Amino acid sequence: MSVKLSEVIKVIEVIAPKALAEVWDNVGLQMGSYQQPVKRILLTLDVTPSVIEEAVNEKADLIIAHHPFIFKGLKTLSQDNEKGRLIAKLIKNNIALYVAHTNLDKAEAGLNDFLARKLGLTSIRTLDPSNPEIFYKVVVYVPIDMTEKIIEVFGKNGAGAIGRYDFCTFHASGVGTFRPLLGSDPFIGQIDSIEKVMEDRVEAIVPGGLLKNLINQLKKNHPYEEMAYDVYPLENGRLLNQNGLGKIGLLKEAMPAADFCLYVKNKLKLSFLRGGGIPPGTVRRVALCSGAGADMIGIAKSQRADVLITGDLKHHDAQRAAESNFWVLDAGHFGTEKCVTECLKEIIMAGLGDGSPELITAKALKDYISIY
Ligand SMILES: [Zn+2]
CATH class of the missing domain: 3.40.1390.30 (NIF3 (NGG1p interacting factor 3)-like)
Incomplete structure (x- = not known):
């Protein structure tokens, strides 16, 4: 196509x-x-x-x-x-x-999320959430037979995306009023007469970067000459944010460190793994960062990961892991990004x-x- x-x-x-x-x-x-x-x-x-x-x-x-x-x-x-x-x-x-590149690395549902799922992890969270985005709540008032269309416009333009869900919207019905003035071309109603219309209030959150395009698309698809809408800044951007470097998640079952090496080689189709630091008795909580992510050793340890999987491991990274009694595996820059x-x-x-x-x-x- x-x-x-x-x-x-x-x-x-x-x-x-x-x-x-x-x-x-x-x-x-x-x-x-x-x-x-x-x-x-x-x-x-x-x-x-x-x-x-x-x-x-x-x-x-x-x-x-x-x-x-x-x-x-x-x-x-x-x-x-x-x-x-x-x-x-x-x-x-x-x-x-x-x-x-790094936008895909750091996206909540980007490369590291894909890698985490490839490794069979569950309860996946971002290892180092960053770039908290400003979110807005957009509310649009629309004749009730147009609600489905507006929900579609919200969803297709990135509004209402929360975690692993999209098209998250809410709507409730009420009565809207307006009076078309001279020179207007109303979709409903007469010039100079106050009109009452059953309308839905449709709302969804949207990241700041997508706000302008969303408003343009809503206006394009809204039947009214003047679309009635509100934009509220939200305080919960930091709470909603799961963009950032690396992921951490759980294996379905804990396994001995040696078995975990075989497991990773099998899942990522690798012929070898490098590693450094101190292997734990068993591995259950796994942190990962595709490409060169050895800088994440401290964060992975602070989040009680049993191991960090990354690529491009250097001598001093392995030394740091050993000194902090932590285990790091190098699955290769290519191995973690192919x-x-x-x-x-x-x-x-x-x-x-x-x-x-x-x-x-x-x-x-x-x-x-x-x-x-
Ligand atoms: Zn890379």
């Missing part, structure tokens, strides 16, 4: 708003146009010459990557260097490029369903670390 690129981006950014990204990061649309049609998407961890070759051969119109392709300021697009040649190849083949393609597939399919463009996973994905 062909959809506009902006539609694909919208479903990703409802889950992983760009505002969540770290300040040093570079996420979002890196090449192409929001307006271009997309029929086939190549999902990848990295953008490499082989991945671009694959996108061309597979006739993909869009590459969605986790690691930014354009990261630091480009000084030249000369095709005498590799970056310039790759960019030219993408442009010649009309292939757009979109990146969801599932980003499955995570993106899940998000896009949930958002677009049967209307989704075809989704393919890059075969050229590889771990650049070798074990000899």
Whole structure:
């Protein structure tokens, strides 16, 4: 199915708003146009010459990557260097490029949530909630036969998303009054006469970043010339927030540390694991942070995790773990992030369903670390 690129981006950014990204990061649309049609998407961890070759051969119109392709300021697009040649190849083949990196890492239902579910964890919480978002309550008054439509507009534009639920709204009926004045073009009623109408008050919460678009979409779909609505700032943003680095959750059953290593290798399809620190007797409470997350050792220990799973473990990280009587496992940067393609597939399919463009996973994905 062909959809506009902006539609694909919208479903990703409802889950992983760009505002969540770290300040040093570079996420979002890196090449192409929001307006271009997309029929086939190549999902990848990295953008490499082989991945671009694959996108061309597979006739993909869009590459969605986790690691930014354009990261630091480009000084030249000369095709005498590799970056310039790759960019030219993408442009010649009309292939757009979109990146969801630390915003996807930190999203409540993003990569770390996917990884936690892949490891079979339950009662999943964010290890280090951050970026508390400001939430608003939006209330719209609407003729009762339009309520379903307004609920749909709320849900499709990111309002009423609470934890693992969306389309969370409330409505109650009452009587609205208004008087159309000279020059108005009322949907109901007569000029200069006070009108009484049975209306529903429909309400939902919305994150601040999505508020403006939501109001625009509501106005577009509301029958009245002047939509009556209220926007209330909420104090519970910090309480609702589950965006942030890492996750912590429980295994269904505790298991000995040695069994847990086999379990992780099996779940993440790894041939080996590295580790450091002191293994516990049994493992039940598991913390994880995809990519390079050894900085989370202190937080994981303070949250009574039995182990932290991450990648890119360094000598001094393992030393720190040992000194604090904690256990850390290194499942590899690649090992903890290769599932980003499955995570993106899940998000896009949930958002677009049967209307989704075809989704393919890059075969050229590889771990650049070798074990000899
Ligand atoms: Zn990474």
